[in-house]
Amino acid sequence: DIQMTQSPSSLSASVGDRVTITCRASQSISNYLNWYQQKPGKAPKLLIYAASSLQSGVPSRFSGSGSGTDFTLTISSLLPEDFATYYCQLSYSTPPYTFGQGTKLEIK
Amino acid sequence: QVQLQQSGPGLVKPSQTLSLTCAISGDSVSSNSAAWNWIRQSPSRGLEWLGRTYYRSKWYNDYAVSVKSRITINPDTSKNQFSLQLNSVTPEDTAVYYCARQNWNRRGAYYYYYMDVWGKGTTVTVSS
Numbered sequence: 001d002i003q004m005t006q007s008p009s010s011l012s013a014s015v016g017d018r019v020t021i022t023c024r025a026s027q028s029i030s031n032y033l034n035w036y037q038q039k040p041g042k043a044p045k046l047l048i049y050a051a052s053s054l055q056s057g058v059p060s061r062f063s064g065s066g067s068g069t070d071f072t073l074t075i076s077s078l079l080p081e082d083f084a085t086y087y088c089q090l091s092y093s094t095p096p097y098t099f100g101q102g103t104k105l106e107i108k
Numbered sequence: 109q110v111q112l113q114q115s116g117p118g119l120v121k122p123s124q125t126l127s128l129t130c131a132i133s134g135d136s137v138s139s140n141s142a143a144w145n146w147i148r149q150s151p152s153r154g155l156e157w158l159g160r161t162y163y164r165s166k167w168y169n170d171y172a173v174s175v176k177s178r179i180t181i182n183p184d185t186s187k188n189q190f191s192l193q194l195n196s197v198t199p200e201d202t203a204v205y206y207c208a209r210q211n212w213n214r215r216g217a218y219y220y221y222y223m224d225v226w227g228k229g230t231t232v233t234v235s236s
Binding site: 001 | 145154155156157159160170172173206208210212213215219220221222223224226227228229
């Protein structure tokens with residue numbers, strides 16, 4: 001199975017900062033990659049699919065890029081509500097739909 | 109607006125069966141475009157996809173290898189819901205369990221799948 005590895009595992013940043021989170025696949029997955037945001041006690045929320053397509057209703061400060069094995073999620077200017085844990089997910093048409101281990105974004 | 113409402117016990121004894129239900133509103137379990145998934149989350153295993161059920165002229169299921177011998181996901185069209193059964197549970201099955209709709213977006217010849225609607229989660233503890 002394809003493994004998804006995120007880095008860093010945790011990150012401290014301040015409101016207004018630009019933040020980038022990385023996800024690496026163990027083999028090429030084209031652009032079959034989703035990003036989710038999860039806040040404590042809540043279900044994950046879809047942010048980006050197909051590596052760079054913004055889900056409806058998600059603010060434009062979130063963006064995704066990458067193809068092949070290396071992907072990034074960028075938040076252009078952090079707001080207080082963006083402090084959460086972020087996950088990447090493999091999104092082929094066939095399972096398994098493997099998630100990365102998560103990146104916890106904390107307030108500095 | 110699609111919503112998923114989870115129900116089921118929060119405590120299950122070792123070796124018994126974990127049973128959860130996810131009731132769908134605003135969509136149909138028999139949809140020809142969606143798939144209905146169970147995902148769990150624990151500190152040790154992170155987010156783990158368990159399986160799905162979907163209808164494409166007939167019913168299909170896919171299961172994760174890690175639980176394939178113990179899991180059943182069934183649709184219930186009369187109640188517009190789907191269920192998870194996980195047999196022979198151990199404390200390692202302790203987790204928050206989520207149901208989720210898998211939707212897709214087509215770009216030319218390519219289909220991109222994602223979980224766009226989630227239930228609120230059910231904390232299940234396996235303990236005697």
